[in-house]
Amino acid sequence: xxxxxxxxxxxxxxxxxxKSLKCEQHLGHNAMYWYKQSAKKPLELMxxxxxxxxxxxxxxxxxxxxxxxxxxxxxxxxxxxxxxDSALYLCASSQDYSLDYGNTIYFGEGSxxxxx
Amino acid sequence: xxxxxxxxxxxxxxxxxxxSMNCTSSSIFNTWLWYKQEPGEGPVLLIALYKxxxxxxxxxxxxxxxxxxxxxxxNISASIPSDVGIYFCAGQLRSSxxxxxxxxxxxxxxxxxP
Numbered sequence: 001x002x003x004x005x006x007x008x009x010x011x012x013x014x015x016x017x018x019k020s021l022k023c024e025q026h027l028g029h030n031a032m033y034w035y036k037q038s039a040k041k042p043l044e045l046m047x048x049x050x051x052x053x054x055x056x057x058x059x060x061x062x063x064x065x066x067x068x069x070x071x072x073x074x075x076x077x078x079x080x081x082x083x084x085d086s087a088l089y090l091c092a093s094s095q096d097y098s099l100d101y102g103n104t105i106y107f108g109e110g111s112x113x114x115x116x
Numbered sequence: 117x118x119x120x121x122x123x124x125x126x127x128x129x130x131x132x133x134x135x136s137m138n139c140t141s142s143s144i145f146n147t148w149l150w151y152k153q154e155p156g157e158g159p160v161l162l163i164a165l166y167k168x169x170x171x172x173x174x175x176x177x178x179x180x181x182x183x184x185x186x187x188x189x190x191n192i193s194a195s196i197p198s199d200v201g202i203y204f205c206a207g208q209l210r211s212s213x214x215x216x217x218x219x220x221x222x223x224x225x226x227x228x229x230p
Binding site for chain 2: 002004006040041042043045090092099101102104105106107108109110112
């Protein structure tokens with residue numbers, strides 16, 4: 001138990017569906033992240049939020065839309081995805097956005113997404 | 117951008133053997149992190165290294181921050197079946213203060229045979 005909880009753990013959706021991934025952290029952290037993990041590729045940073053404000057958006061297609069209503073919750077809204085978007089989506093948090101000494105990233109268990 | 121070369125990609129070892137894996141980069145990092153990811157789970161932080169030359173242990177795991185700041189290795193002694201998983205290294209540029217500078221390796225898949 002890392003203190004970062006993701007739901008659902010598994011999601012299968014059609015290319016025309018709209019769905020959302022949810023993340024909640026119980027660590028009192030101020031920064032939250034979405035990463036994409038594809039087979040045999042390094043983790044790809046998608047979005048970063050610090051104190052509920054988006055601070056990074058790494059050229060992610062607009063069919064992925066993040067939302068951070070408060071510092072404990074983070075959503076990833078999914079719309080008209082493609083089969084190549086199938087992957088493990090990891091939420092993470094850290095005490096602060098500035099990754100200084102002793103302040104590192106803790107991951108949730110991930111949401112397995114399959115687009116059919 | 118920065119890239120980390122993590123090797124080996126996969127390892128099959130007998131229970132009780134020692135394991136060694138490493139990451140190298142063409143860029144300097146201020147911090148090296150090692151994570152383990154078990155099937156169906158997210159990565160879990162094992163060891164964090166903050167100074168060049170630092171050697172840190174966590175149970176049977178030992179990791180070192182290379183003197184050049186461009187490499188790190190992770191050793192696992194006397195492997196057991198529960199060591200199975202994917203081990204990731206990550207390099208972090210602390211001075212930039214940005215998660216963008218947390219670069220991950222592609223992982224080493226470890227299989228421990230009984």
